[in-house]
Amino acid sequence: MSDNKDNITGPEEAQVQADAPVKLSTPQWAGLRRVPDKLPTVALLILIVELGERFTYFGLSGPIQNYINNPYDPSSDLPGALGRGQAVATALGNFFKFWAYASTVIGAVIADQYIGKFKTILVACSVYIVGLVVLVATATPKSITSGAGFGGLIAAMVLIGLGTGSIKANVTPMCAEQYRNSHPIVRTLKSGEEVLVDPELTVQRMFMWFYWVVNIGALSPLITVNVEAHHSFWLAYLIPLIAIIISAGVFISGQKKYVKVPPEGSAIVDAFRVTSIAIKEKGFENATPSALRESGHDGRYAIAREERFTNEYVMDVMRGLNSCKMFLFFPLYFVCWIQIWNNLISQAGEMALHGTPNDLLQNLDPIALCIFIPFLDIVVYPLFRKYRVNFDPVTRIFVGFMFASISMVYASVLQHYIYNSPPNSIHVWIQAPAYILVAFSEAFIIVTGLELAFTHAPKNLRSVVSALFWLTIGVSAAICIALAPVSQDPYLVWMYGSLGIVGMDDMVLRDARDCALDGAFDVLQPEKTLGAEEPDRDDRVGHLKILIGDGSGIGGTGYEKPWDCAYCWAWAYVNGLAE
Template identity: 65%
Template sequence: MLNSSRNIHAYEKTLKSGERVIVDPELTVERMFYWAVNIGALSPLITVNVEASVSFWLAFLIPLIVIVIVAALFLGSNRLFLKIKPQGSPLVDAARTVRIALAEKSFENAKPSQLEQHGTLERYPFANRPEYTDYSVEKIRTGITACKLFLLFPFYFICWTQIWNNLISQAGQMALHGTPNDLLQNLDPIALIIFIPLLDLVIYPLLRRSKINFRPELKVTAGFLMASLAMVYASVLQHYIYISPPNSIHVWIQAPAYVLVGFSEAFVIITGLEIAFTKAPESLRSLVSAVFWLTIGIAAAICIALAPVSQDPYLVWMYGSLGIVAFVAGVLFYLLFRRAFDDPVLQESLQAPVREGSRV
């Protein structure tokens, strides 16, 4: 982390309006990181046109030059980072905690206060360590709960990956008028770059002032439904491509599908990262975040299995089926996990507004 004298921990702040907020600089960095990633994702606006007008070698050379420059800057700023010495494996400690919880039938019974009350504390040498506390056990429990929340995310990412493969192929069947068929995928990061600040600065504050509690499970469900609409739109568009003369439909008619997927990311991916960040113990945040990103790999594997139907003449049904799957998965997510955020402490950490960056 950056070596700075500023407060890097979450703290409460009262605004001039009397509104109480929670400021978490670390979560701000997490949110801004994803926003910055999507700014970088706009690079195809340059490389696609360079490839079309010059050659592939220059299109590959441009990102190489950028990577070398950034790597040099990172190495040159080494002294600005605070380096923490290794302190053992949090994964091993978490596994030991889970083992105790399994032996005691629940995480509640695995807490040292309960072990001592039941006279079973001496059974577990690890439970007698100073770092083993009721709070640490509770955070391991919430971290595991966070991983459960990602169970249905692969069904969202199956739809999300379509903007990087099948929708590009679909564009190739349309009237391009000089537009590269892989250019429209840049609408996804553009939509995100606009939509994320719009949510944080306008929409979420308006909802809070209107006393509307837009809980995390509602955000994720909304994202699934937007992805479903994107696939339904792609299915209808593919139908008209089939029944129209070849290359007669303008490629920019695809735009709503990309924008809808981009908007859905602001609800699903951003909220997923917040869940991983707030529900996992600090020592396991990277692991829980890795589980979140693993769902993309699972979705990619499913897409490979769908390859036989990801071609003509099955694309209408393929897109339509994905729309149905995303809709059902979104409804299931709400039904299964609508109580997962009832913990008042978790609600506060996920929904309280912040002003020095993004929400907690």
């Protein structure tokens, strides 16, 4: 483990007293408070490229609605270039998001199957830079008036989308891979309290601060939209180009320090082969080498005779697929999330601006996150752990859904008042709660999704599973493209209201919780939390009690036994632990 000087520390971290994996069934450890470990400094260099990429992506996305929507008129208060209207602007903006997040799959396959994460990120940065050069060159007044702006925009969107998707699929897993400890460790705090340093909490912390860095980069529209409004679009797009070049240089400088997981040329093919066997054998538990030998079916499948085909690998693939079940519900959320980057900007254009650019308020989202994420990590989550409150991944996602839904209901009510008031009479800052509520939702949903994508993925498929998470944003963007005909007056009240109702649908949320049992509550991962040995029943019960409470009161609910909590009991029953 790294020295203290080589780590990012938090308020709960301890000086090492005993750096040895512990037996979780031991009563002495089962009641210990769980805390996260320090984060390796080398991960910061990887976060720099994400900071630069997000600065670039949001910096160019901020002005893009006005760039497409409004006509080029230097005398107008609203900046513009292409004059294609709100419906086209919203559709193209959604296409850009769809392509950017759908292309994560391309970047993931290249990394996991062929050249690895580090080289894939470098190639993606190069493609990104070429796309930005095209955008800057075709956004000059001369290019716009000559008709080259629209074609240049489409070409730039394709190149930039491919670059951003390939970076995004690989940065998160590569960053998390820099933390090498996989065992719970007992440490003593300066106060004398013994605590259990939990790798799972460390990964959660890493993704929280990753998303914090993302939102520092997302503040770039504060610069670019003002440059767009007071100077020109080409200069607004030149700033992101400089940012991605600098961040790529910083990323390259740390290449000798990174932990690099080599690609396995057959990883994706093997995962499909294992899944195929599981389908034919009616379950992953029947597709393990030991189960195939017992049933006499091992001779049917060529992969069953290969050394890498182990019980552990089959279970890894199963966990990866189970975690993806949760992702099926994320498009419902991201359709709401996307509204703050297009339709709410257009809504602001119908309000009283008083000198405020109509696309400035979108920056409230990253500003709120830059405040809220540290508050969660430093204050809220440690307080929950201190009092044994189980704020598990599924609950976090549930809370995130509720915040997003309330935001859309608020936008719907606001749109109603805009329609029934004189033109441009409602102050634009009344929009602020919609952006802040969405920001709160991101801190719970996106951070948790990234955490599940990494912790439940097979080691050689982490980029692919991460890409599947990001792909849900692409699916949402495709849904938004289909909604383009109603993303304009006079349908906006119903459009926002419908999104809020869908997000609040209690049945959908209950189904999401049930579906997540196999993934989010699949805490029995021996190779990740207990070492290589298969834990016995006492180990499993001990680990479960640590995760949901010590048995004296689960998550602060007052339940006397773990099995009294419906979801915990269902999970325990599936795993043969319920009494």
